[in-house]
Amino acid sequence: MxxxxxxxxxxxxxxxxxxxxxxxxxxxxxxxxxxxxxxxxxxxxxxxxxxxxxxxxxxxxxxxxxxxxxxxxxxxxxxxxxxxEGGGVNDVVSQLEFVIRYLIENSDKIDPKQKIKINQLIDELRNSLS
The missing domain is CATH 1.10.10.10 (Winged helix-like DNA-binding domain superfamily/Winged helix DNA-binding domain)
Structure with a gap:
């Protein structure tokens, strides 16, 4: 789910x-x-x-x-x-956790182009949090 x-x-x-x-x-x-x-x-x-x-x-x-x-x-x-939508950043982090867990569970269903896009987003996030 x-x-x-x-x-x-x-x-x-x-x-x-x-x-x-x-x-x-x-x-x-x-x-x-x-x-x-x-x-x-x-x-x-x-x-x-x-x-x-x-x-x-x-x-x-x-x-x-x-x-x-x-x-x-x-x-x-x-x-x-x-x-x-009023939960702010903490709510977004919780939502992101659900999305990431879902993507992990369904990684075999992700199109290769979408995997590239996801990895780019992960890199952007990692760089912005450094």
Whole structure:
């Protein structure tokens, strides 16, 4: 189970929608991209979560094009997102720990190009902390 899954799908959705509106399908694709292809939430988990977030007043349907519904955060959703982001550096370090442990457990699934990118980020972090 990834850091994203441990944090909860609803929280992940709020984070994904913080910059712009998206459809459910786009949210699925974005979560997959953010996890380097290691987690792709199913439609059976995304759409009920979107419905619940809408009922909770944390997001709304911003527009509908044919069968496509576009979701965006409400003011309440942005406030909720701000609460979860308010942990500062200590919260980020905890999140980083989960991500690193997940990458270690799934290192055999990481694309070689992504491994290079990860190593570059590790070097940058190491240099900045020296």
């Amino acid at each position: 990834s850091w994203f899954q441990k944090r909860g799908l609803k929280q992940v959705i709020l984070n994904v929608l913080k910059d712009h509106e998206m459809t459910g399908s786009q949210i699925i694709d974005e979560v997959e991209r953010l996890t380097l292809g290691m987690w792709r939430p199913s439609p059976g988990s995304i759409y009920p979560a979107l419905d619940q977030l809408e009922q909770d007043g944390l997001l709304k349907i911003s527009r509908v094009e044919g069968w496509k519904k576009y979701y965006e955060l409400t003011k309440k959703g942005r406030e909720e997102l701000g609460k979860s």
